[in-house]
Amino acid sequence: MSLDWAQVVDGTWPAARYERLGPFLLREGQGGGSRVSAASRIGEVTEADIDAAEAAMQAMGQKRIFCLRPGDEALDAQLAARGYEVLDPVNIYACPVEQLTDIPIPRVTVFTLWEPLAIMREIWAQAGIGPERLAVMDRAKGPKTGLLLRHRDKPGGTGFVAIHDGVAMVHALEILPHQRRQGLGKWAMRGAAFWALDNGAQTLSVICTKANEGANALYRSLGMENVGEYHYRQLV
Known part of the structure; x- marks a missing residue:
């Protein structure tokens, strides 16, 4: 899939x-x-360019942090030499939406709705996804939805899906600890695929940290392809 994942x-x-x-x-x-x-990075970088970017990020009240993708090896080395540490390497998974709409979802398992319900906000808050990240969801311009997951008539988890240029991407997928190992992650991705299909997307995608072995195994089990990766470097 030759998409611009950035x-x-x-x-x-x-x-x-x-x-x-x-x-x-x-x-x-x-x-x-x-x-x-x-x-x-969007061009060739000098050490002075890095200095300017650092100053600008600090002026925003933010940490000095860069996102490194394939092709950024020279910048990666420059940042390493400055003492930047690697943070959160991630995989990007994707598949055609039809791949996950081949079987029906059990009734009352996945609901799609926007705005998020209070219970969805509570589940996100328990996972450290607070108002600042909910504001990110609010800013998404294209079609978007929240996922409310239920198991045995109880809330099981939540997630967020948005579409850009025909690609639906799942973010902030969280399953409550006591509801894990019940297949809710699988049904969440299938629910996202059905919603994506209904809203004109051809591809379903998700980002996952490489350290999250369970999530990586889930996406591979669904036949999703690893289509990209990136990592951050941050000056601590």
Whole structure:
């Protein structure tokens, strides 16, 4: 799949503000996490360019953090030499939406709705996804929905899905600890696929940290393909 995954991420999980500064695209995250706060390379970089980007991020009240994708090896080495540490390497998984709409979802297992219900906000809050990340969801411009998962007539988890350029991306998928190992992650992805199909998307995708062995196993078990990766470097 020859998609620009950086644009899909920005389109479905957008920063509050973007600013081009020399060879960097800066993101103002307003507390929404690394994904909406990291600078990314869009041109050839000098040490002075890094200095300027660092100063701009600090002026925003943010940490000095860069997102490194394939092709950014030279910048990766420059940042390593400055003492930047690797943070949260991730995989990007994707598949055609029809791949996960081949079997029906059990009744009252996955509900799609926007705005989020109070119980969805509570589940996200328990997982550390607070108002700043909910604001990221609010900023998404394209079609979007929340996922409310239920198991045995009780809330089981929640998630967020948004579409950019024909690609639906799942974010903030959280299953309550006592509801795990019940197949809810699988049904969440299938529910997202049905919603994506109904809303004109051709591809379903999700981002997962490489350290999350359970989630990586889930996406592979669904036949999703690893289509990309990136990591951050942050100056602590």
